[in-house]
Amino acid sequence: MPTRRSTEPDIQALRGLHLYHAKLSNSSMRVRLLLEEKGLVWTSHLLDATRQDNLDDGYLRINPTSLLPSLVHDGVVVTESNDILYHLEERFPEPRLSPVEESERAVMREWVDLAASSHPTTLKPWQYAVTGTRTKRPQDMERYRQLQSDPDLVAFHQRSLDGFTEAEIADAVQRNHAILARMEGALTGAPWLVGGYGLADIAWFPNVLLLDLLGFPTGDYPAVRRWLATARSRPTARSAIGRSPLRLPGWLLRPIVRVRKALPSRG
Ligand SMILES: N[C@@H](CCC(=O)N[C@@H](CS)C(=O)NCC(=O)O)C(=O)O
CATH class of the missing domain: 3.40.30.10 (Glutaredoxin)
Structure with missing residues (x-):
């Protein structure tokens, strides 16, 4: 609950x-x-x-x-x-960060819920595939299996240990592109996802920021890139997230760049 x-x-x-x-x-x-x-x-x-x-x-x-x-x-x-x-x-209704209009509130809820629900099939597999990092060590999995009642979570962490298949990575790439295209539609001619800056932008900003920092190809989405830059320049973004959340050392960056080049692009 x-x-x-x-x-x-x-x-x-x-x-x-x-x-x-x-x-x-x-x-x-x-x-x-x-x-x-x-x-x-x-x-x-x-x-x-x-x-x-x-x-x-x-x-x-x-x-x-x-x-x-x-x-x-x-x-x-x-x-x-x-x-x-x-x-x-x-x-804490002030400052208000959700639209007053009920139809806009419904759209906002769709964006917010999608940011959370799409996470295991979009950002997460991409993030662990490109960085080659593991979410759990083999010795943690034993205990994790015992305490975790959600089989999808157990399977996901086992996947990060075994390595994602090419098909799984390609699927995550396509799903990320589908979401970015949807965002591009909403942000073309509008500064924020639903009306003024609010919960929908707050829910999506960290996901798109991490995709961008990890080198996901976002060049085809100019409105999303502009939105990302504006959201990133808010003082709250710095206090909540940090100026350079991902300070990756060269030894980690090099394999990321190699893997990125081998990954499928949009299409
Ligand atoms: N649906 C959850 C997802 C939360 C989630 O996946 N959190 C990750 C960090 S982003 C986590 O706790 N990972 C550690 C683990 O699963 O052991 C939410 O939106 O709160």
């Missing part, structure tokens, strides 16, 4: 906003971005997913799926980044 009152006394006792998150996680970035846009005071609990901090019992008591981020707001646990965005927008 995305929103529930914790039964654990120490979690119930947490006052204010507590975000459990990871630095380079796009799902965490969008929540940090919204917290900053709303000028909220929040307590950071930074976890290192590469060290498997999110599999610690302390975190699993907050979010049994082990996924980051999670928000604890006055003892109420909210998981799933899109639900956290909706929760914050509802509880």
